[in-house]
Every structure is written in structure tokens, then in C-alpha cells.
Amino acid sequence: QSALTQPRSVSGSPGQSVTISCTGTSSDVGGYNYVSWYQQHPGKAPKLMIYDVSKRPSGVPDRFSGSKSGNTASLTISGLQAEDEADYYCCSYAGSYTPWVFGGGTKLTVL
Amino acid sequence: EVQLVQSGAEVKKPGESLKISCKGSGYSFTSYWIGWVRQMPGKGLEWMGIIYPGDSDTRYSPSFQGQVTISADKSISTAYLQWSSLKASDTAMYYCARRGVVGANFDYWGQGTLVTVSS
Numbered sequence A: 001q002s003a004l005t006q007p008r009s010v011s012g013s014p015g016q017s018v019t020i021s022c023t024g025t026s027s028d029v030g031g032y033n034y035v036s037w038y039q040q041h042p043g044k045a046p047k048l049m050i051y052d053v054s055k056r057p058s059g060v061p062d063r064f065s066g067s068k069s070g071n072t073a074s075l076t077i078s079g080l081q082a083e084d085e086a087d088y089y090c091c092s093y094a095g096s097y098t099p100w101v102f103g104g105g106t107k108l109t110v111l
Numbered sequence B: 001e002v003q004l005v006q007s008g009a010e011v012k013k014p015g016e017s018l019k020i021s022c023k024g025s026g027y028s029f030t031s032y033w034i035g036w037v038r039q040m041p042g043k044g045l046e047w048m049g050i051i052y053p054g055d056s057d058t059r060y061s062p063s064f065q066g067q068v069t070i071s072a073d074k075s076i077s078t079a080y081l082q083w084s085s086l087k088a089s090d091t092a093m094y095y096c097a098r099r100g101v102v103g104a105n106f107d108y109w110g111q112g113t114l115v116t117v118s119s
Helices: none
Strands: A009-012 A018-023 A035-040 A047-050 A064-069 A072-077 A086-093 A100-102 A106-110 B003-006 B010-012 B018-025 B034-039 B045-052 B057-060 B069-073 B078-083 B092-099 B106-109 B113-117
Touching: A009 A018, A018 A086, A018 A106, A035 A064, A047 A064, A047 B106, A072 A086, A086 B045, A100 B045, B003 B092, B003 B106, B010 B018, B018 B034, B018 B092, B018 B113, B034 B078, B045 B069, B045 B092, B057 B069, B078 B092
Parallel strands: A009 A106, B010 B113
Antiparallel strands: A018 A072, A035 A047, A035 A086, A064 A072, A086 A100, A086 A106, B003 B018, B018 B078, B034 B045, B034 B092, B045 B057, B069 B078, B092 B106, B092 B113
16 A cells, blocks of 8 residues: 655745645545544654544644545645644545555645 | 553664553543554654454554564553564654544554664
């Protein structure tokens, strides 16, 4: 199972919106509504930001939103803040043989 | 409060064995899958495998099948990741994470265990 494809980096200014894409196949992203997104600050453990494509766990700001179209999922962060600068990883369920696959990660820089 | 607390950093030599741990608290340990994720230095997250402590049902990523062993001791709410013969390429941060009750996400993560393998 190949890793999901994410852009290596994205950037935006405070207050702007950015979107991070996550492209897979019909066997993972396109086949299940089980895409999740994780935020990782340097030296810290990942944190769940979005699950089941577009749901937000309690405590995650509504500036974070998720969506999916075909084999591509997206994470949008609106009203960028300095503390949003981090690495973001998508993850998809991929069936019983190899249940989970992660994306390669995207570094978000807040200019 | 749900917590996953991992064992401390390890420094090992190639060929040595190792078992790291992940202790869950604040929830019913036997009712949630626990997964393991590798992060090599400066690299992304890789899913290694997962175990259901209730019955020890275990699944591995093909990339890690045969390379590591995942186990759990439900009597002490602890999951394990072990190697029988470490390689330098096993140097990485290893995270345990709880699979959420709904869907296929990982809702709580341990703090990570850094494993360094060097001669």
C-alpha cells in the first residue's frame, strides 16, 4: 500500500485560508469515508484534528474543516493563526488487509 | 482523562532485542484497539500494526509483518511493541495511539518512545 500523496509544503499569511490535499486511490480515500487529519508540532505527538472526512473532535476550532471528492481529501484551515504552523498528515482506512495508510505530510508555514 | 503513557527512550546496539510499552488509563483498555506508528528522523508517519487488547486480535502492515511483534497484557492495561534483532534502520520515534470507538481514526496518542540503534 503506497502512502497517500500530500504537497510537501503550503503557506499562508495570518487570517488567510489554506487547503491541504491528500490524494489516494479507490482502495483507500475513495473507498471509505474514514479520512482523518493529524496536526504535529515539532517534538510533539500527533493530534487528531478531523475524522470521518469532515468531523471535528471536541476542542478543535471550527477554523479546521475537511472534505472529500473522489480519491482526494482536503483539509482547509481558515483564519490562519501563528499556532497553526505545524506538519499535517492525512490518514485513510484502506480495508482489512492494510487497514491504515498515512500521507507523507505537509509542512504549513504561517508567514 | 484518557492517557497513553509510553516507556522511556532506549539506546541499543544492532542485533539486540527490545520491548517498549504503552500503558492506557482513564478508559476501558480492553474495548479499544491500540495502534503503533513509526516516525523515522525527519520523516512522516507510518502505520505499523494494531491490536485489540480484549482478545489480542492483531493486524500488521505488510511493511512491518515479521519485523516486529505487537502484544498486550490486559491485566495491566499495557500494549507492547517488540523487536528480536534490532537494526540501525529501526532508529525512530514510535507512537502508540488509541483507535476511536467510532470510525477509523486515532483519537489519543502516547508521548512517543525514541529508539536509537547504534553500534
